[in-house]
Amino acid sequence: MIAEQPTASVDFNSIRQGLAELPRADNHAPGQPVDPGLVYVVSGHRSALDPERTLVVGNRGMGKSFWAHALAQKEIREEAAQRFRQPDLYRTSVEIGFNASEQTGRVAPSLDIVRQMARDHRDSESVWRAVIARAAVGFTDHELPASFIDLVSWVEADAERYGHLVTAADAQLAATGRKLLVVFDALDRLGKDWSMTRELTRGLLRRALAARSFRSIRLKLFMRLDQFSDQALFDFPDASKIRNTRVDLDWTTSDLYGLLFNRLSRSPHSGEAFSRLVERLKATSPVGLLPADVEQKRIVDSIAGEFMGADKKRGFVFTWLPNHLSDARGQTSPRTFLTAWREAAHHGAPPVGRAVDHLGLLEGVRKASEDRLTELGEEYRWVRTVLEPLRGQMVPMEQEFLESLWRKRGTAQTLLAQPATTALGLAPVQLADPGVNPEKALVDALQTIGVLEIRSSGKINVPDIFRVEAGIKRKGGVKPPRRTGSADG
Numbered sequence: 137m138i139a140e141q142p143t144a145s146v147d148f149n150s151i152r153q154g155l156a157e158l159p160r161a162d163n164h165a166p167g168q169p170v171d172p173g174l175v176y177v178v179s180g181h182r183s184a185l186d187p188e189r190t191l192v193v194g195n196r197g198m199g200k201s202f203w204a205h206a207l208a209q210k211e212i213r214e215e216a217a218q219r220f221r222q223p224d225l226y227r228t229s230v231e232i233g234f235n236a237s238e239q240t241g242r243v244a245p246s247l248d249i250v251r252q253m254a255r256d257h258r259d260s261e262s263v264w265r266a267v268i269a270r271a272a273v274g275f276t277d278h279e280l281p282a283s284f285i286d287l288v289s290w291v292e293a294d295a296e297r298y299g300h301l302v303t304a305a306d307a308q309l310a311a312t313g314r315k316l317l318v319v320f321d322a323l324d325r326l327g328k329d330w331s332m333t334r335e336l337t338r339g340l341l342r343r344a345l346a347a348r349s350f351r352s353i354r355l356k357l358f359m360r361l362d363q364f365s366d367q368a369l370f371d372f373p374d375a376s377k378i379r380n381t382r383v384d385l386d387w388t389t390s391d392l393y394g395l396l397f398n399r400l401s402r403s404p405h406s407g408e409a410f411s412r413l414v415e416r417l418k419a420t421s422p423v424g425l426l427p428a429d430v431e432q433k434r435i436v437d438s439i440a441g442e443f444m445g446a447d448k449k450r451g452f453v454f455t456w457l458p459n460h461l462s463d464a465r466g467q468t469s470p471r472t473f474l475t476a477w478r479e480a481a482h483h484g485a486p487p488v489g490r491a492v493d494h495l496g497l498l499e500g501v502r503k504a505s506e507d508r509l510t511e512l513g514e515e516y517r518w519v520r521t522v523l524e525p526l527r528g529q530m531v532p533m534e535q536e537f538l539e540s541l542w543r544k545r546g547t548a549q550t551l552l553a554q555p556a557t558t559a560l561g562l563a564p565v566q567l568a569d570p571g572v573n574p575e576k577a578l579v580d581a582l583q584t585i586g587v588l589e590i591r592s593s594g595k596i597n598v599p600d601i602f603r604v605e606a607g608i609k610r611k612g613g614v615k616p617p618r619r620t621g622s623a624d625g
Contacts, residue, residue: 145412146412146413146438147408147412148486148489148491150405150408150409151400151406151491152481152491152492153406153481154399154400154403154406154407154410155400155477155478155481155491156478156482157403158399158474158475158478159174159474170202170205170206170209170212172209172215173402175206175212175215176394176398177216178387178394179220179391180387180388180391181203181383182220183383184203184385185203185207185220185225186222186224187225187315187317187354187356188354189356189381189382189383190354190356190357190381190382191344191356191359191364191383192356192357192359192382192383193359193360193382193383193384193385194360195360195361195385195465195467195469195512195586196360196511196512196515196516197469197471197508197511197512198385198387198467198469198470199470200358200359200385201322201358203358203385204232204235204319204320204356204358205232207319207356208231208319213225224315227313227314227315228314229314229315230316230318230319231270232244232318232321233268233271233318233320233355234250234321234322234323235322236321242270243267243270243271243318244267245263245266247325250263250326250336251326251327253285254327258292259292260335260336260338260340261343262288262292263336264339264343265291265343266284266290268302268318269287269301269302270284271316271318272301272302272306272316272353274305275304275308275309276301276305276308278301302350302353303350305353306350306353309352310351310352314352315352315353316353316354318353318354320340320356320357320358323336323357323359323363324359324362324515324562329562330366330562330563331568333363333562334366334369337359337363337369338368338369338370340357341357341369341372341378342372344357345374348377361586362516362564362565362566362581363565365565366565366568368569386467387467387468387469387470387473389454389455389458389468390429390432391470392458392468392470393432393436393454394432395470395473396473396477397410397414397432399474413438413439417431417434417435418431433452433454436454437454439490440453440492441453441487441493441494443494444456444497444498450494453497457476457501460601461501461600462601463585463586463587463601464597464599465586467586469511471511472504472507472601475504476497476501476503476504477497477500479496479500479502479503479504480492480493480496480497480500481496482496483496483499484496498614501604502614505600505604505605505614508605509523509601512587516585517562518551519582520606521547522542522551522581522582523598523602523606524545525541525547526538526541526598526606527607527608528607528609529541530611531596531598531603531608531609531610532591532595532597532610533595534594535590535594535595538575538596539579542574542575542578543575547578548567548575548577548578551563551564551567552574564578564581565581566578566580566581566584579596586599587599587602597610600614
């Protein structure tokens with residue numbers, strides 16, 4: 137048995153300060169440059185940056201927009217090429233083909249222009265051919281119309297002329313050993329309704345498949361979970377070649393703690409103290425003697441204590457925290473994870489010989505739940521409307537009981553009656569097709585984005601990360617915060 141060395145000389149107050157000043161990690165906005173100092177390379181995300189992998193799927197906060205725009209920055213792309221050992225990225229030029237920006241980019245049309253093209257019943261593939269032409273023309277001696285609307289007409293008027301341009305660009309790229317990658321993000325915002333969004337996205341997927349016939353031109357699409365679950369998007373020949381080779385953006389427990397330790401080591405407040413702690417712990421365990429997760433647990437135990445209470449009956453901090461921050465798909469947002477630690481460091485007085493304690497982490501989970509539901513509600517603006525009838529109710533609950541709550545409130549009808557321009561945004565895509573059972577469609581919608589799970593017993597459960605802030609009760613679970621006029625758990 138390896139003896140633990142005392143950590144009394146470690147400056148835990150400095151580590152606590154580093155935790156307290158973790159950035160709130162705001163969502164990455166379209167067109168916003170990525171701060172190289174915030175890049176943390178997750179080994180499981182290697183395929184998401186591979187030019188040969190067309191489709192990347194993830195929930196809100198898992199890194200879709202971050203990596204889409206990181207790819208477009210030469211400095212970060214080359215750092216990823218080195219860390220992931222992907223030499224192709226050194227030789228790849230990246231252009232943003234769409235990111236829902238209100239402004240027209242060098243290649244990407246604005247959101248308004250794309251929607252205008254759809255309203256004018258222009259062929260959706262012609263819109264994306266025009267984007268590809270803009271991205272490729274710099275590798276040829278061709279000239280294109282300056283106006284994007286005129287360019288779409290130019291593409292539609294002469295398919296052979298467009299084909300010559302892209303073929304010439306592909307040949308030039310291949311001759312010089314380079315690649316062109318055109319990146320598309322925020323695809324759920326393409327249309328003002330699901331019909332328009334489906335048509336434009338399906339056209340883009342067809343273009344992405346067709347681009348695989350080139351040697352050096354590729355398209356990469358970043359798509360959110362609910363949109364990916366829409367079977368209608370993949371209703372064209374050979375769509376499975378894209379769908380079945382998708383990359384899922386996931387974060388393991390090891391990835392999350394690695395991100396936390398990376399932030400602590402880089403912080404001017406905690407960097408030195410954290411390095412000293414790691415040195416002391418590793419001095420008792422030669423590198424390679426213990427698995428990485430065991431090494432991580434020993435660091436966490438030193439920072440926060442081993443248990444979520446007096447003993448192991450309350451759970452081990454190392455596993456308890458990611459478990460209580462995960463959604464129904466078992467995924468934890470890195471922003472959510474950092475928020476919990478940040479808020480733990482703001483709670484109460486500093487414990488003796490630790491940076492934070494289990495009481496701080498409990499408060500951190502409550503705050504993380506609030507932030508995560510707000511964050512998800514920005515992406516799926518109907519979520520709070522759907523969860524509101526559950527406030528004060530106890531989970532697990534029977535599915536029929538849940539559906540009856542929605543029927544009594546007319547929840548599905550409320551969503552369907554709202555135009556897309558209101559605060560509720562688009563209704564869930566599962567409600568988009570006629571003839572569906574609306575309440576069962578809402579169950580499916582929440583299950584798809586990880587807000588709800590159906591247990592083997594058939595009962596419905598809502599994970600703590602959403603349950604706490606939504607005011608939903610669970611026996612023995614983290615209690616929802618007290619709010620005037622609302623039920624308390």
